[in-house]
Amino acid sequence: MTEERDPLLESLFAEAQQDFDDDFVSTCMDSVRRRSRRVFASRVAIAVLVVAFELALDAPLKNSVGALASAMGTSLYEFDNEWLAFLMTPINSIAGLVGLLLLGLHALYRRIT
Amino acid sequence: MPEAPGYYTEGPEALVVNLATRGDRDAFAELVRRRQPWIRNLMRRLCGSPELADDLAQRVFLLAWRKIRQLRQPDRFGAWLKRIAINEWVQHNRKRTPDWVADIDDLPLPARAAAIDEAIDLDRALDELPGPVRLCIVLNYHERMSHGEIVESTGLRLGTVKSHIRRGSKRLRERLSAYGESA
Secondary structure (H helix, E strand, C coil), X not given: CCCCCCHXXXXXXHHHCCCCCCCHXXXXXXXXXXXXXXXXXXXXXHHXXXXXXXXXHHHHHHHHHXXXXXXXXXXXXXXXXXXXXXXXXXXXXXXXXXXXXXXXXXXXXXXXX | CCCCXXXXXXXXXXXXXXXXXCCCHHHHHHHHHHHHHHHHHHHHHHHCCHHHHHHHHHHHHHHHHHHHHHCCCHHHHHHHHHHHHHHHHHXXXXXXXXXXXXXXXXXXXXXXXXXXXXXXXXXXXXXXXXXXXXXXXXXXXXXXXXXXXXXXXXCCCHHHHHHHHHHHHHHHHHHHHHHHHHC
16 A cells, blocks of 8 residues: 555645744643642652651661661671681671571572572 | 753754753753744643643653653754654643543534634634544644654554544534534
8 A cells, every 4th residue: 555645635634734923832831830839849858858857867877777787797606716706707607607597598599490 | 041052052953962861951951942932832722721831841851851862863843842742742631531432422522612703713622622632633733743643742543543533523513513603
């Protein structure tokens, strides 16, 4: 099939073209301005919430992170030999155990997929 | 609304688009001023209702303002805007028009008696076509897009586009002549 167009329809489409002399641009730009104001207001609100959240939870958050960090370093097994204890440090802790567990899960996931 | 400065009204579009991508609202207002007749005419052919067409055209420009920072090629602003307009209309139509996928052959020809006092009305005739057919016809006749370009813009298959244009043109001629005879 060719891409020829029907001349009658072509002329009807050409005649239907309108010129506009109204306030469309103003109306449109008003909605653009309103949207910009809304975006600005929501960004300010989010920033205020983040700051308030930070102020309210600063101390409890720091305490929790500190407690978690010290718990993660707890040894799983007490070695008598200092050198052996030093060498086993990376895996002889809750953090090491969690790390190994994550590595295992990752390997399992890769094997499955 | 105050007049845009001369360098906006006289500047090449790519330059104005570039300014708009950096958040210049006056530059964007100039783009709206330049492109609104085109987008509103396109929407009128697609919608049938002038009020709805203007409403959708406004949403097109609002979306364009939201996304204009993502526009990488300022000289492709027109094509980019047209794509937004088509998507906006398709989404609107999918939400509200149950005949979006209706077969053109299922539609009855207009009752001639009902159209006695009505003038030939292209928009009214277009409004009676199923959504995808109307879209292909408008892009082909109003936008003078080739079949390949319509495929690219709408995501429809080439065979479908050709069929919609062929059958849609035929149906449109029948409808317009029916109005003509009854007027």
